[in-house]
Amino acid sequence: MTVNTRSVVIGIIVPLVIAFVGLVVIVVSLPDLPSPVAVHWGPNGAADQFGSPIGWLIFIAVVAIAWAAFAFFVSRPLPGRTGLTFNQRLVLAVGPFLVGLITVLMAGSVLVQRGIADARSGPSIVPVLVTAIVAAIALGTVAWFVLPRHAAHVDAATPVPQSLDLAATERAVWTQHLQVARAAALVLCGILVVALVGAGTVLWFVAPFWVFLVWVVLFALLIVGVVGTLSWRVTVDERGFLARSVFGYPRFVIPTDRVLSARTVTTSAIRDFGGYGIRWAGRGRFGVITRSGEALEITRHNGSSLTVTVAHADVAARLLNSFVERARAAKPAGSS
């Protein structure tokens, strides 16, 4: 199998097959089930709500198809690259885990109720739950290792640009203000506000007041945290690289003497970094991601890197490389 076929089979076909088998098991069991069946269990494992198993059929089908579509969208190869990014591999491996979990749980809870006259006398759900969790973890782990390895550096072929011609008496700074596109930021804030109001309303009515207060405080912190990573001031000067968010923190500082090199890369926010803001892409690769496209990638001596989606990244990379060269030249030979 080629790399791409293997990705599609593991991340998309396998979850759909698992879901299909689960649906068949539930449909075949329908005549042997009590009516109504147990559909919800309390913390002690005993059934406490009853209904029809048809909802499960729809739920399994919708989750499996929606995840398959999402995984297909995320795992499309990046232009000019072969192989998977860390995030693509993760999304593909989550498919068998997620679909395996809900399918084993729902099909299992149907199987244990076969031949029972009254669902209230049915067995505990705990063995089914344990089986489902173990099976899902096993499926996800096997999928991760069977999937093609993700590339540490997806486009390592991009050359390091030449440094700028700076005279010994010249000082220079490169700086830029970065912002997540207004539309994307609005969508994100909209989702946050809907979640805040929705969950807040539920908690207001059903939970003690202090739970509601804790929720509001946690959510306020979350909003500050998210908004703080949508707007950045990025600076390259003699001291090195600095990316500072709008509130001053969080920030990324890379002193000149820790920089190995800087270059321009092309990145995809979703497929490469899994989203916007501060992102981790596996194996010491971090990103300050406000959009897809041109980005500055700085590699440290220890092999870790930071990718920042700036415009005119080439100028920034050349300037940083100039400072690195200048610092090396200024040091006595032999010391490092």
Added chain:
Amino acid sequence: MLVTVDLASALPLFEQLVAGIRAQIIAGELRAGERLPAARELAASLELNVHTVLRAYQVLRDEGFIDLRRGRGAVVAHRAGDYAQLGREIDRVVVEARKLGLTPNALTALIRKAFE
């Protein structure tokens, strides 16, 4: 934006800053509404006195290239974009001056005279 100052240059440091930032606004590298770094930060990056940067920002404001607002700092003014045509004309003038063997100083003097 990329700003350089040369300590060996005869031009005062604040004028070098003005020339660098102005050139990037005219070239469209800095767009209207874009924020410039705080004077304190730019001064720290270039190891200059903060008053040197503030003086440069004031000159750019007086020339109408940036707005200085309390709290928001320096922002590229909304009159950029008119410079594309001027940029092309300047390129033409420089080409013509080179053909005639004029030095940059001589050309600047001619332009200054034309202004008066």
